[in-house]
Amino acid sequence: MGRAEERRARQRGGHRAAPRRRSSRAADGSGKSGIRRLFTWKKMLGTFLGLCLLGIGSFIVLYLMVDVPAGNAAAQRQSNVYKYGDGTILARKGEVNREIVDLSKVPKKVQLTFVAAENKTFYKDSGVDFKGTARGLLNTLSGKGKQGGSTITQQYVKNYYLNQDQTVTRKLKELVISLKVDRQKSKDDILAGYINTSYYGRNAYGIQAAAQAYYRVDAQDLKVEQGAYLAALLQAPSQYDWAVASETGKKLVKERWNYVLDNMVEEGWLDRTERAAMKFPVPDDPKGAPGLDGQKGYLVDLANKQLEQQLMDQEGLTQSQAESAVVDQGWTITLNIDKKKQTELERAVKSELTGKLDAKKRKVDGNVQAGAVSVDPGTGAIVALYGGADYYKHYLSNATRRDYQPASTFKPVILAAALENKAETQDGKQIDANTVYDGTSRHQVVDSGSKVGFAPPNEDNRSYGDITVQTAMNKSVNSVFAQMGVDVGMDKVMSTAKELGMDTKNMQAVPAQTLGSMGASPLEMAGIYATLNNHGKKVTPSIVKSAEKRNRTVEMPDPIGDQVISRTAADTVTSVLTGVVDDGTAKTSVADNPLRNGQQVAGKTGTSDENKSAWFTGYTPDLVTSVGLFGEEARTGKHTTLMGATGLIPGSGRINGGGYPAEIWAAYTFGVTDKAKFDLDTTQGAAVKPTNTPSYTPPTSQPPSQTPSSAPPTSQSPSRTPSQTPTSETPSQTPTSQQPPSPSDTPTDPAADSSPNPADQQ
Structure with missing residues (x-):
């Protein structure tokens, strides 16, 4: 630049720009200074807080969007129990061996065995174990499979409202529904739902079916030590079934049984002296549920039809609706059938007719069908x-x-x-x-x-x-x-x-x-x-x-x-x-x-x-x-x-x-x-x-x-x-x-x- 140019520049108040330096790092775009500017502590903190806010917002949206669904059909299906007129069991009919009972029918200490086994903080928590749920989510994402740690509320939600799928979506739903259920239902309702929907082995769903399957008693007659065994079973029903368990399985279920009772003592739910006197209650051998063979199926079928007709008359149900309301829905139906008379009628048919039939000798004998009904005219039974x-x-x-x-x-x-x-x-x-x-x-x-x-x-x-x-x-x-x-x-x-x-x-x-x-x-x-x-x-x-x-x-x-x-x-x-x-x-x-x-x-x-x-x-x-x-x-x-x-x-x-x-x-x-x-x-x-x-x-x-x-x-x-x-x-x-x-x-x-x-x- 000449003097004249410098003078004109000063007159304009300007300055001649200094020549720019070229940087080799700027040229190739790989300089460390850009990374430092991107990952500053302020930006990292802001990102973390943003993600937290996003997570909280997403959870709020999820909470608002996910409603407590109706119970799944499989969890609601139960066995119908049919009894003779004297109250003894005639048959149990149902795809699922379950009979739901009110919590009031289960002794209080037996109720507490399940709490002691699965969730000691049940009566105090909000229905969710956040640490256990987070751990389960991480394990699911990493492919490590199932993870325990769920509360009784979460297990009830899984059994009754959802299913056993191990997916992130299902676990998130379980979390949200559990929070809502804990707010909407009492702890007693949740505990009742849990013990009535859980699987105990021996094809027994619910505590009533389990009590019958293992000890031949109703749930209301269970002793504390028997309840502790049933509570212990829930961890591994097949492995812990005493009738088929290996020596290792028997050892483990005994340890689990002791764990349950010791927790009850620790929580003040069981007297230490009473606990010390308890012996392990070896369950009865498995016995097949009463079936519908012989005359039982005919009796059950007519009982169902008469109950369905009454629901149609009382509630205006259609035939299909009445059948759905009766079959495998947990009814206890006592029949008018007199056990002695039923036995005598069957014996009379055999002695006077069927015992004389021989279809191999005479073809016509295979075509003979007998039917009979006996009624008390004074009662209509x-x-x-x-x-x-x-x-x-x-x-x-x-x-x-x-x-x-x-x-x-x-x-x-x-x-x-x-x-x-x-x-x-x-x-x-x-x-x-x-x-x-x-x-x-x-x-x-x-x-x-x-x-x-x-x-x-x-x-x-x-x-x-x-x-x-x-x-x-x-x-x-x-x-x-x-x-x-x-x-x-x-x-x-x-x-x-x-x-x-x-x-x-x-x-x-x-x-x-x-x-x-x-x-x-x-x-x-x-x-x-x-x-x-x-x-x-x-x-x-x-x-x-x-x-x-x-x-x-x-x-x-x-x-x-x-x-x-x-x-x-x-x-x-x-x-x-x-x-x-x-x-x-x-x-x-x-x-x-x-x-x-x-x-x-x-x-x-x-x-x-x-x-x-x-x-x-x-x-x-x-x-x-x-x-x-x-x-x-x-x-x-x-x-x-x-x-x-x-x-x-x-x-x-x-x-x-x-x-x-x-x-x-x-x-x-x-x-x-x-x-x-x-x-x-x-x-x-x-x-x-x-x-x-x-x-x-x-x-x-x-x-x-x-x-x-x-x-x-x-x-x-x-x-x-x-x-x-x-x-x-x-x-x-x-x-x-x-x-x-x-x-x-x-x-x-x-x-x-x-x-x-x-x-x-x-």
């Missing part, structure tokens, strides 16, 4: 039930199935309808036990002088001429009751059937129903006859005595209902039915049975045509039992004949209602009851002496016709609907000789204009 050979072998209960004809066991309903409605014969005479009817086989049924197109035959087409209603019941004469049904009015007959307890939906009120051609179950028939035995007061058989779930008790309906027919009508039917036993189709098997000890018995036999079903429903003053035998093709389930079963002579070897069903009934009933006399309010029937001699003569304007008006029998549909073939009946069979013909009830199919539609007999 189902005291015994037989559903089939075994629940696992024949799932469908023969006690409740409705796809077979009750046959002549329906005849008492017709008489009850006649008496209740004060019905009259065609010539205006009131119907009672002494009324005389035409017992001619295939007698044309008439109504107001006109044929109705129905003329059922009697058994073996036998005609009886003029006989009383009492005799017609004794000998089960079809032609008499077919005419009586029309005299009463079939609409009134079906109405009475409904009042007595039969499900008559979709049943047509046609003369063919007088032959018992609808479908019915032993349960229904037991209810109908129990109502008759209960002097006309409705009996709806109930298997459920009580149903409880934690603090909830379901009020079951009273099995005894209103008066549905008059006492005189009901008692008259009972009186008439004593004649069936003492002088009719059940005489050999029941009246003359050597086990009988003077008891009065009323009952009715029934045998369907083609011998697809055979029945005896009978009662003493204090017990009603309906027994049914059904022919069911073992492989396909189609209805088939019972003919020839147990070696009875083919062609004549029919299994009749007066045979095996009545024999089962007698072997059972006479073994469990000895109440002798009915208390009857009637002057009619076989149980009382008639006051006069019947003099009524039936009308002769309609001569009996020997030409049947019915169509020939049709074959059985393979579907489970009652057979539309006619019903029949003969007295008891013997397997060694052909039986002579005897009075009974074999109808033909009704004519087309009066035949029930098969679809209407479900």
Whole structure:
């Protein structure tokens, strides 16, 4: 720069810039001075504080976003416990062996064993062990697997609200939910949830199942030392199960047991002297939970259905909702089943029937199904039930199935309808036990002088001429009751059937129903006859005595209902039915049975045509039992004949209602009851002496016709609907000789204009 330039610069007040120096570090960008400027202590502190604030903010957001969820389905599913009427356990049913109990049912010191084992600060902490959780998170991130240290609250949250996944997301949720649960629930609620959801080994979930699995007692009866063992188990259930533990495992669980009790002493929860006296409580050997084999499954299934129905009626639930509310939901259901009677019924079926069946020798023997229901008529309690050979072998209960004809066991309903409605014969005479009817086989049924197109035959087409209603019941004469049904009015007959307890939906009120051609179950028939035995007061058989779930008790309906027919009508039917036993189709098997000890018995036999079903429903003053035998093709389930079963002579070897069903009934009933006399309010029937001699003569304007008006029998549909073939009946069979013909009830199919539609007999 020249002088002139310098002068001009001074005049401007400026200075000539000094030439810049070039730095080799600036050129390559690797100088240490830049790093020092980036990682100053101020910046590092600021970054740390920023991360802390970010973490706190993120946690606050997480806390606000994560709600306490509903309990997971697996944690809520429990076993239902079913008990006999005397309180002993019948069965435990559930995918998860768990029965939740209130904390009040667990002794206080037993509660404290779990606190001493898992979380001594439980009653003081906020529900979270931050150090343990942080350690667990770091181990999860580093791949080191599970990490202990969780509080009881956290373990409860994991069991009940979340799952066992070892992920960062799950652990963070566990932390947040635990804090919220600790604020929302009491410590007692949390402890109760913990001991009820934890797994104890031996397929036992919850302290009640564990108490039963290891010590055969309820949780409320656990001793402190036993509770300490169960608390110790939670650390390693399989390893610490005394029955299968190695010597090392036994040593470890003993150490854990001592640790629990010593902690209790340290915390002041257990007296030192009491502790010193305690010995290690070796648990019982494992025992499989009661299953549903044999008859148990049938009993449990009916109990569930009746409880579900009550929830539907009380709470307006749908069938699906009711089932979900009952099955495996922790109910304790006490049944009305009498243990002794149940055993005796099973024994009677075996001794009188199933012990004589040999499917390898006779194919038909494999098609014989038996069902029975026994009811106390005074209470409506189902005291015994037989559903089939075994629940696992024949799932469908023969006690409740409705796809077979009750046959002549329906005849008492017709008489009850006649008496209740004060019905009259065609010539205006009131119907009672002494009324005389035409017992001619295939007698044309008439109504107001006109044929109705129905003329059922009697058994073996036998005609009886003029006989009383009492005799017609004794000998089960079809032609008499077919005419009586029309005299009463079939609409009134079906109405009475409904009042007595039969499900008559979709049943047509046609003369063919007088032959018992609808479908019915032993349960229904037991209810109908129990109502008759209960002097006309409705009996709806109930298997459920009580149903409880934690603090909830379901009020079951009273099995005894209103008066549905008059006492005189009901008692008259009972009186008439004593004649069936003492002088009719059940005489050999029941009246003359050597086990009988003077008891009065009323009952009715029934045998369907083609011998697809055979029945005896009978009662003493204090017990009603309906027994049914059904022919069911073992492989396909189609209805088939019972003919020839147990070696009875083919062609004549029919299994009749007066045979095996009545024999089962007698072997059972006479073994469990000895109440002798009915208390009857009637002057009619076989149980009382008639006051006069019947003099009524039936009308002769309609001569009996020997030409049947019915169509020939049709074959059985393979579907489970009652057979539309006619019903029949003969007295008891013997397997060694052909039986002579005897009075009974074999109808033909009704004519087309009066035949029930098969679809209407479900």
